[in-house]
Amino acid sequence: MVKKKKDLPAEERILDAAKKVFLEKGMAGARMQDIANEAGINKALLHYYYRDKEKLFELVFMSESQKFFPKINRIFESDETLEKKFHEFVEEYVNELRLNPYLPWFVLNEINRDPDGFLLKIMTGENRPRPMKFLQQIEKEIKLGNIRKVDPRHILLNLLSMTLFPFIAQPMVSRILGMGNKEFEQLMEERKKTVPAVMMDSIRKKVQ
Amino acid sequence: MVKKKKDLPAEERILDAAKKVFLEKGMAGARMQDIANEAGINKALLHYYYRDKEKLFELVFMSESQKFFPKINRIFESDETLEKKFHEFVEEYVNELRLNPYLPWFVLNEINRDPDGFLLKIMTGENRPRPMKFLQQIEKEIKLGNIRKVDPRHILLNLLSMTLFPFIAQPMVSRILGMGNKEFEQLMEERKKTVPAVMMDSIRKKVQ
DNA sequence: GTCTATAATTTGATAGAC
């Protein structure tokens, strides 16, 4: 018999609820009452376990940003070819973000709110994004004459942009293109192929 | 003698201040006191001129989203070639967002907060995004055999992504790549060339 | 540990003098 959500201890239920509410509404928009309702307990217990809103938020933010960033490093610091890395990157992020579509919005949102607070913590931790090896790999391929001469930073930006932006802009995109949830998911599934293809076309040497 | 900010009537100073504060912090994070301070007056005047926070916010949001969206339509509904449209799009948005870097974050943020409120208003107004002509133009070029066969929606997504995302993610991007403001602006300037180039490479027929 | 009730704080909004 698998445990139901209701059977989890309150401490965990609260954390799960906090994740959900903070991810959707951000620090400023979230209400302690919403979290209590979502967890099926009352506000007092929130403070009993996690002292105050700030502490609870910090816990959620740190845990979620760790989900968001280390993925980048594992892929970018491997010894695979660029093409393989493009595919892995899009594949993994689309899969993660299908389950957790608010994640990039949440992370960017709070970094924007307080660039020198959490961002600094993340950037000094073990799990900070380390794109250097990836950028150097591109430069090496250029020197070897295997790919076109382009600023590696634009390559990185393009990959991040095309993968993450659609999720950040989902409500707008869906409305503009007149899509439902199913269609949006289908479109994101397709991006596992189209994005790496665009990336490769942008670095592959042109036929003379 | 050019008018200084301080010389503007209070009503306008308030609106300017509200734009600044709402754009940076969003509806939930903004404080009426912040706006009053920014405008150099007291809270009571805010209510005297604009009744309440909601009304003031709606005014700012409508005015800012009109800056954000109509640009798309003017470019996408013209009779230019796809290549010209790519260039114009990136050129105009990079120029606008250099002056107003919080704009896309602000718009997407509030649409995310309340997808059926403001979003609905925008989507039914004269200035709603109308990508249809652009999508049809792509389909026509495909039929004519001028470009590769690709889903037009991915083309549109790629263009929006690569142009807007770097601004949304600026604090993170700058930190990751170790850039200051000047370097970031320089990089965005370069995107006026690199992004259209990537777009063209992604649709141009491959040489056999 | 968990609850109800309540205090404390923050923030939006108004009253009234000038």
Next chain:
DNA sequence: GTCTATCAAATTATAGAC
């Protein structure tokens, strides 16, 4: 029109019973 002082409402946080 603009200000100070104040109120009202929303929200976070705590006290104390069980």
